Amino acid sequence: MPKFMDVHDGFIGVTKSQLAEAHQHDLDIEAEEGVHFENAWLDPESGKVFCLSTGPSKEAVMRIHERAGHPTEQVYELSVEV
Amino acid sequence: MPKFMDVHDGFIGVTKSQLAEAHQHDLDIEAEEGVHFENAWLDPESGKVFCLSTGPSKEAVMRIHERAGHPTEQVYELSVEV
Numbered sequence: 001m002p003k004f005m006d007v008h009d010g011f012i013g014v015t016k017s018q019l020a021e022a023h024q025h026d027l028d029i030e031a032e033e034g035v036h037f038e039n040a041w042l043d044p045e046s047g048k049v050f051c052l053s054t055g056p057s058k059e060a061v062m063r064i065h066e067r068a069g070h071p072t073e074q075v076y077e078l079s080v081e082v
Numbered sequence: 083m084p085k086f087m088d089v090h091d092g093f094i095g096v097t098k099s100q101l102a103e104a105h106q107h108d109l110d111i112e113a114e115e116g117v118h119f120e121n122a123w124l125d126p127e128s129g130k131v132f133c134l135s136t137g138p139s140k141e142a143v144m145r146i147h148e149r150a151g152h153p154t155e156q157v158y159e160l161s162v163e164v
Binding site: 003005007014015016019020023039040041042043044045046048050076077078079080081082 | 085087089096097098101102105121122123124125126127128130132158159160161162163164
C-alpha cells in the first residue's frame with residue numbers, strides 16, 4: 001500500500017487537544033477512501049502539521065482532508081524509504 | 083527527547099540507493115550532536131525528502147545535515163503528536 005506524507009500550514013499555537021479534535025474528523029471517514037493515518041505531528045511555532053498515511057492514492061488522502069475541513073495540496077507519495 | 087521533521091527539496095529522480103548513500107553521511111556523524119534519525123522518506127517525483135529524528139535541538143539537526151552535505155533550513159520541532 002503506498003505511503004504518503006502531507007503537510008498543512010497555519011496551525012500556529014494549536015494545542016494537542018485541538019489537533020486531536022481536528023484529526024478525529026479525518027479518522028472518522030478515512031476508511032471510506034481506504035486511507036489510514038498513522039501519525040500526525042505539529043510544530044505549533046511554525047504552524048506546520050505533517051501527517052503520515054497509507055492509502056490507494058494521493059487524491060484519496062486529499063479527499064479525506066478536504067471533507068474533514070482542512071484541505072491541502074501538499075501530499076507526497078513516499079515511494080522510497082531508508 | 084525532542085522530535086523533529088526536516089524537509090529537503092531537489093531530490094528529483096533520486097533512487098533508493100542514492101538516498102541511502104546520502105543519508106549514511108548523516109548516520110555516520112549523528113551521534114556527535116546527540117541526534118538520531120529514525121526515518122527518511124523520499125518522493126522522487128517532487129524531490130521532497132522528509133527526515134524524522136530525535137535530538138537536543140533544531141540547530142543540532144541542522145548541523146548534522148549541513149556537515150553531511152545536504153543543508154536545510156526547514157527543520158520543525160514536533161512538540162505535539164496525536
